[in-house]
Amino acid sequence: MIGDYKGFRSGFACFVGRPNAGKSTLTNAMVGEKIAITSNRPQTTRHAIRGIVHRSDGQLVIVDTPGLHRPRTLLGQRLNDLVRTTWSEVDVIGVCFPANEDIGTGDRYIAGEMAAIGRTPKIAVVTKSDLVGPGRLAEQLAGVAALGEEAGIAWADVVPVSAAERLAASAEKRASAGRDQVELLAELFLAQMPEGPPLYPDGELTDEPEETLVAELVREAALEGVRDELPHSIAVVVEEMIPREDRPADRPLLDIHASLYVERDSQKAIVIGKKGARLREVGTNARTQIERLLGTPVYLDLHVKVAKDWQRDPKQLGKLGF
């Protein structure tokens, strides 16, 4: 009803930036819960996961996009298309530049892309501010401002944030410390939103199906400690999630069957490890995270399968949800 939401703002935001710029971590910090998986490897994010930030004066829906990069495979191309589609649909874009890395070719490329989408307001975000001293931070802020001028982007704001510090701080500390930079960023985003009613029910943090979140947690656990090209070759599909029958009401158990796809037999051996040791560890780590997410005990059954060269095969990509 008109008037009901007077002063309330709502809309969509997304972060862009080169791989590893800290976009997923920032999304988690803003939402206040782990909804996007993170890792210290580039190109971890593959899905447009939405996080929802609830505030008394508005609601922000954050779309987490993959890092833009030069596509080498069909998967790479599809990911880039997904990013561009997202940009054209949001109310504001946060363009991320890590404080601890020099502005480089990748950042200039993204700035060029940003300049080409004229109307959408853009906020420059200098991420990982905890990793540098004040001098370097000031330098990076000036560098980002200069990059904007060079590319012909009028930044709506330029702000430094540390998502890591916020995620590390306890709820009490956050409440007593007053507004931090992550909250400031939420306010700046909200200021760019139109007035409107909430888009999602109170308390909902993401509209990704549980299966997707579970699959991402398994993938995150599987990425831990693997090297070279393997991270890009791993895809996870949750085949089934069903509550175990005949359990007492106070001791439920959720059966989850998931397949972990790799591209080659040699990769399968690595993922499984000696006598299955690695896979067991992946399963245990993933299960802990899944139980935390879903709030229920879980039996996780993991199978490793080979989908030959799936990153280059349109049919396989479709099957794996891309």
Ligand SMILES: Nc1nc2c(ncn2[C@@H]2O[C@H](COP(=O)(O)OP(=O)(O)OP(=O)(O)O)[C@@H](O)[C@H]2O)c(=O)[nH]1
């Ligand atoms: N110290 C510090 N590290 C951070 C911060 N934000 C992110 N990181 C680290 O930087 C790495 C990359 O972070 P992600 O959030 O996965 O980066 P991303 O931009 O989403 O990466 P892609 O999914 O590859 O596009 C991880 O190891 C994070 O822990 C921060 O505020 N401070």
